[in-house]
Amino acid sequence: MLLIKNKWNVKPILLSVAKPFVEKYHYAHGASKIAVSCFGLYYNEDKKNLHGVSWWMPPPFGASKSVSPNNPNGVLSLHRFCLVDDRPENAGSFLISKSIKMLCKKRWSTLVTYADIALKHNGGLYKASNWLYSGVTKKNPLFWDKKNNKMTSRKKGSITYNIKQMIEMGFEHKGNFAKHKFIYPLFNRNKYNLIQKELFFTKKGNIINAK
Numbered sequence: 089m090l091l092i093k094n095k096w097n098v099k100p101i102l103l104s105v106a107k108p109f110v111e112k113y114h115y116a117h118g119a120s121k122i123a124v125s126c127f128g129l130y131y132n133e134d135k136k137n138l139h140g141v142s143w144w145m146p147p148p149f150g151a152s153k154s155v156s157p158n159n160p161n162g163v164l165s166l167h168r169f170c171l172v173d174d175r176p177e178n179a180g181s182f183l184i185s186k187s188i189k190m191l192c193k194k195r196w197s198t199l200v201t202y203a204d205i206a207l208k209h210n211g212g213l214y215k216a217s218n219w220l221y222s223g224v225t226k227k228n229p230l231f232w233d234k235k236n237n238k239m240t241s242r243k244k245g246s247i248t249y250n251i252k253q254m255i256e257m258g259f260e261h262k263g264n265f266a267k268h269k270f271i272y273p274l275f276n277r278n279k280y281n282l283i284q285k286e287l288f289f290t291k292k293g294n295i296i297n298a299k
Contacts, residue, residue, distance in 0.1 A: 091176035094132075098186035101128040106141045106168075113141075114170040115207055117238035120145060124164060127187040129171070129179060139175055142187040143168035147200060148243075155200045155222075155271055162197035169201070169213075181217045188272065199272035206230050206265035219270035220277075227264040234260055 106126035110119045122145060129140035145167045146152065152160035171179055188199065201219065203211035215221070231254050233240040240259055242249050255261055 089176050091179045091182050093182065096129065096131055096179070096182065098127050098129055098183055098190070100190065101126050101138070101141070105138065106143055109138050109141050110143060110168045110170060111238070113172060114168050115204075115239075116168075118233075118236075118240070119143060119168045123167070125187075125191060127183065127190065129175075129183045140171040140179060140183045141168065142166060142183055144187070144191065144199075151200065156198045159197055162195070164191065164196040164199050166199065166201035178216075180213045184213070184217045188274075191274075193274055197274055199274065201270050201272075202267040203270070204265065204267055206262065209268070211268045211270055214270040217272075219272045222269040222271045224266045225269050227266045229254070229264050230262040231259040232262055234258070 103123045103126055105128065106123065107119060109128075111117055123143055124146065125144045127142045127144075128138045131137070131139060143166070144164050146161075147155075147163060147165035149160060151165070152163040155163045166184070169180070169184070171183070191199075199219075200222075201214060202225070203209040203214065205224075211219075211221070229242065229251050231240050231242065232238070235258065242254055249257070251261055
């Protein structure tokens with residue numbers, strides 16, 4: 089079933105609205121405590137129920153630098169994105185596209201997002217939304233907070249803990265995994281020399297080949 093565009097809309101929402109939705113529907117079951125912008129997907133005939141969220145914030149400086157060496161402060165990340173199950177199949181690309189149109193173009197020049205290979209995600213949604221594929225990141229450890237049943241980061245405030253410290257604190261080390269990286273230039277799109285070919289992935293999210 090396809091989403092009928094004139095029956096749906098996307099609008100800015102408060103972080104206090106986005107956070108409980110993300111904690112329920114996103115596979116990580118958690119998110120940052122800050123956001124630059126959050127947007128929600130709503131059905132026009134139902135103003136109360138939220139059907140999807142896109143949550144935007146700056147990535148770590150190193151990630152920003154890798155995306156835009158000359159303007160790292162202009163990089164914004166799609167920090168969290170999720171939908172209620174069984175929404176129309178193009179609801180995701182509709183939410184992302186509408187969200188991007190509402191971002192401040194005077195402040196941000198480049199967007200970045202990732203697809204977790206550990207969760208067998210291949211980024212098909214981002215390809216459908218005209219993001220440019222930028223390859224695979226280096227592998228990083230993935231930790232799970234069993235007590236609160238959610239993914240957790242090694243970075244706690246200004247401290248980044250190592251694997252041993254995280255395990256000692258009671259977090260489960262799931263392994264080391266890479267992510268597929270996607271970039272969305274808001275300006276001068278043609279200057280990006282990225283992998284813009286059709287990609288084929290295994291069920292685990294690894295690339296088979298590119299044509």
